[in-house]
Each structure stands twice: as structure tokens, then as C-alpha cells.
Amino acid sequence: MDEALLRSLTPSVLTILVRRGADFAAAEDAVQDALVEAVRVWPTDPPRDAKGWLVTVAWRKFLDQVRADSARRRREDLVDEEPAPGSAPDVDDTLQLYFLCAHPSLTPSSAVALTLRAVGGLTTRQIAQAYLVPEATMAQRISRAKRTVSGIRFDQPGDVATVLRVLYLVFNEGYSGDVDLAAEAIRLTRQLAATIDHPEVAGLLALMLLHHARRASRTAPDGSLVPLAEQDRGRWDTASIAEGVRILQAALARDRLGEFQAQAAVAALHADALSAEETDWVQIVEWYDELARLTDSPIVRLNRAVAVGEADGPRAGLAALAALDDSLPRYTAAAAYLHERAGDLPTAARLYAEAAQKAPDLAERDYLTRQAARLNTRHRHRH
Template identity: 75%
Template sequence: MNESLLRELVPAVIGVLVRRGADFTAAEDAVQEALIRALESWPDDPPRDAKAWLVAAAWRKFLDAARADAARRERELAVKVEPPRGPVPGADDSLWLYFLCTHPSLPPGSAVALTLRAVGGLTTRQIATAYLVPEATMAQRISRAKRRIAGRQLDQPGDLTTVLRVLYLVFNEGYSGAIDLAAEAIRLTRQLAASTDEPEVAGLLALMLLHHARRASRTGPGGRLVPLAEQDRSRWDTTLIAEGVAVLQAALARDRLGEYQAQAAIAALHADAPSTAETDWVQIVEWYDELLHLTGSPVVRLNRAVAVGEADGPQAGLAELSKSDPDLPRYTAVRAYLLERAGDHEQAAALYAAASSAATSVPERDHLTREAARVRKLLRS
């Protein structure tokens, strides 16, 4: 059975139930119940029309729940119709559901969980496993999110910027267990791109594809972090890179530049280079200029300092770094890198060690510890 197909049908099925009168919470619960039934019965008895089967099953679940609740009896009578016979008319409700699940009233973590469940079609257990939290904890998070958006209509305008930010949060979670969140984010972003012609949606899709293309080379044995300069570029997925570049070029041709397009352009230049030394760092700096103009982000300014150091030398990079806030994450590691390139190995070793102590993940901490040891070895040689 194609579980990916099941997940792709979820937004449309929820949309059918909502248009018939179910509120979002009841519709989403009913569809999840129908999905469980599909997973149990389809392997032995697959339906001819998967969408019609899910709509019929979910609608019955909704009516059963309505009958069990005396307070909803009148509403049930108002919305009850016969289950569909034959194909269900197509309607793309994905975009509406994205906007609903990423409502500004929801904290980012809740928006991500609700998007994965309502638009992505994942079960609460799958989402909890992916985020390494108990199923009960994730169920409470999703329930609170649904209560916050209860009663909101699907025809309300949404904030596309928030939708894209949530999708990027999903992508950056990477993967764990049976649910690959990076791949799931790409699938959802493809779905969103099919619902709108906004170039920033294409920009985000291109960015994800270009980053995902390098995934196999980013870690070594035992989860060891492998920096870009040391990655085996023969392991990069050239098919994903080609697709990402094509998507990006089409977006840039619209002449409505946004931050995801600018980030994707930087990723494309890295993907195009045979090595770090052969990278077009001058053009990367120019794209960072665009990105800084669009966002004003301190993190972008920090990353720009690294690019300047590669394009114009470490002293120029250090001069740019002096314009950044020393309290930023990675500031100390960036300064250590630029000082090492400038030949100040003693201070670089000390800063690598300091950055290691402040690292927020085990792979990053171990990588910076190895860098400190490597530079200390240079001092003794």
C-alpha cells in the first residue's frame, strides 16, 4: 500500500468534510480515524477510488462522533448527507489548510505538529517518534493547537511567510526513526508549490532540494559532523541539484526576489563548485548582500563575514565579523576559523575550545573539540 498517496489525499478529504459542515477539529479527527482503518483494510481489499473511500469512511466517523455527543445532535442533522457514490470531485484544499495550521496564534512547535498531522497525514504517534517525545505529550500539543483555531473558516486569508517558516522548521528537524522530516518537508513544499505561483514558495523548494542533495556527505561514522570543505562531493545527489537549480531559475525569472530565493542561490553556487577553493565566493558575497538587505538578519551578517574571508582574505573577514554581535551562536567558532586562516593558531585553538563548550548539540561540540585539538597540534609541530 502506498502510504505517501494516503498522506497526499488528507488535505482534500479534510476539505470535503469541512465544506459539508464539520469544523476543522472534528474533520481532522475523523480523517485520522479513516486513515487508521485504511492502513488496516487496504492491503487485503484496496478500493478502486482511494479518495472516495476515505471521504466515505471519514464522514461516517464524523457522524458517529456527532451522534455520540448530544450537544451536537442538531448540527448533525443539519449536515448529514449520504456518503458519496462514485468519484469525489477534485478540490485543492491544501493551501487553505496550510494557512489554518500556521495561524499566528499558534506557537511554532504547535504549528509544525498540526501541519504534519493535518496536511502531511502523519499520525500522532509518527510525529511523536520523529520528535523523540512521548505520544501523550504530542497529542496534548496537537489538541491545544486545534482548540486555538476552532471555529476559524478555511476562507480566511493566511500569511504565506508563516507557512514557509513552518515548512523550513520541519525541514531543519532532519530525520529520526521511520519518519524522515526533511523528505516530508520537501513533499509538503512540493504540494504547496502546486497550489500557488508565488516565487518564494519555489525558492524554498529549491533551497530544500539543494541542501538535501548534500545530506549523505554531511555526517561520517557515528554521526560525526563533516563540514562543507571536507565533504565528499561525489556523494552529492546531482539529480536533486539539477532540479533545485531549475526550480530556482524559474523563480528568479519572476523578478520578485525573496530571502529563500537568495539562500537557494547561495546553496546553488556551493553545489556547482568542484571544491571549496573553486567556489565563486565573490558572487556568494553579492548574494549575501541581497539577503542582508532583505532580512537584516544578524545571522546572515555573520555568515557573510565567512564568505568575505574566503573572497578577500581572512583579515577582511575579521573586519566584517567585528560588525556582528559577539553573543551570536557560532560567532566564536567563526572567529576561530578566520584567525586560523590568518595564522594566529594559538588564539584560534583557544576559541575553538571555547566554542565547543558553548555548542548546543553533541555533533557540533565534538567537531569543535577536534578542531581545537588539530590546531594545538599545529602549534607543537
């Protein structure tokens, strides 16, 4: 059974049903039933036209639902209009499905879950495992999301920026359970890039590839975090880096800069450096200036302050940091790092310990705690 094929066909089959008049929730249920049937039948009787088979079976499943539900009399006309079995139309409406799943009426978490289910073809169990929540909880979240978008027609222009943010959220979830969400986000973004010619879609794909290329070096064998400067660059995926840079260069050449292209440019400069000491921090600061102009994000300004500390010295970085709100996520960790670079070990150790208390996950907390202990030991030995 080719699970990858099934998942790749899911969005177009779902979109065809919605185009024929099925509401989203009923269509999605019917497609899932058809996928289950495919898993049962295909190993011994594979179809010549996989997409056409899925469309035919899913449509019949949908019609069975209609016939069984007397409260849906308004759909009875559809029963007499069942298309003849055969090849499915070779039209890819996947882009509309992306827009629907990233509809502004949905919360970010619901949009991500619905995208993984409807576009990615993942099961509710797989999505629940990835988010470390009970399957029943995820089922309720997806059901609410499907109900929310069921009345929305496919005749409104979608917002590419919203779709990209949903895909970026998927990517940042990383890996848990039996689904690698970072790899899934790359797959879906590739699919989107093949559907729509947009420089920011290319920028997001480049950003994902460049970040994912460093994945193997981000943690030590014991699971502890390895910061960028200490990573073994020999373990970076050079093929992914080369592809990401190539995609990014083509996007930048179109002179329609967006935030994902700018973020990818920062990632490319890190990937291009043979060692941490050879990083072009001056250019990175320039790209953060572009990002700040595009987004006015305080997190961007925080990252820029650290880059300024590398390019112009820790005192300059601390001055840039002082202009920001100290309640920002990872502000204290950035301040600790810059104070250490400036030689103020007691202050840096105290700030690392404070940052550890605010860390969002155990791995980061352990890393920051070790940094505090290391500096306290160094300071004691000096005195």
C-alpha cells in the first residue's frame, strides 16, 4: 500500500466532492471512508486510476450519508446526479483547500489540525500523537473546525499569507509521535509551491529546507540542545542547503521581498559559513533590519540585538536589547549571552538561571541551567 500516494491524492479528491456540492464536513468524512476502503482493497486489487477510484468511492460514501439522513432533503437532488465512474478531472484545486483550511474564522491550532487532516491526509490519531493530546480531544477540535468552514464556498480569493503562517506553525511543531511534522510541512509547502507561483511560498520552502538541514546537529546523543555556534557543521544536509539557497535566490530575483524570504536569507548566511567564526553577522543585521521593516516584530528586534552583539560587540548588542520590552520570550537568555560576551560573568550566570525558569521546554531549561552552572564555576575559580 502506497501511503504517500493516498496522502498526496487526498486534497484533490476532497476538493472535487466539495465542488460537486458536498459540504466540507460531509465530504471530508466520505474521503476518509474511501481511504479506509482503499487500504482494504488496493493491496489485492489495485486500481488503474487511483484518483478516479477514490473520487468514485468517496462520492458514493457521501451519497450514502445523504440517503441515510432525512434531514438533508435539500441535497436529495444530488442523488440523481451521480457522475458515471471513470477518470477524475485533471484539475488541481488544492490551493482552494489550503485557503479553506487557513480560513480566518479558525483559530491557529484548529487551522493547523484541519490542514494536516484535509490537505495532509493524516489520521486524527496521528495528529493527536503529534500534538501530545488525547485522540478524543483532537477529534473534537477537527470536528469544530470542519463545522466552521462547512458553509464557506470556494468562490472567494484566499489569503496566501495566512496559508503560509499555518504551514510555518506545522513546521515549528517539529517531531513527536509517529509523524514528522517538519517533514510533513516541507511536503505540503512543496505541494503549494507547485500549485501557486508566489515568491513568499518559495521563501517559506527555502526557509524550511535551510532550517531542516541542520536538524541532525541540534541535539547531542543524550538529547541535550546544541546551540548553533557549537553544532557539527559536517552533519548538516548540504543537499537541502543547496536546494534552499537555489530556491531563495530565484525568489529574491523577483524583487518582491517578504518576511519568509528575509528569514531564509538569514538562515542561508548561517548555512554558508564554514564555521561560527566566519558567519557574516554584518549582512545578518542588514537582513534583520529588512525583517523589522516588513514585520515590526519585537521578536525580530530581539534577534537583531543578538546579531548586533556579534557584528559590533556585546555592548552594542546590550544597547539594542535595552530598547526592547524585557518580558519578551527569550529576552533574559539573550541578555545573559551578551553579558557573558562582555565579560560580566556574575550577571550572565544570574540571568541564565532566570531564563531557565522561563524556558518553554525541558531541553531549553536544562541547557540554560547548565550555562548558569558553568559560569558560576568559572567565576568561583577566578576568585
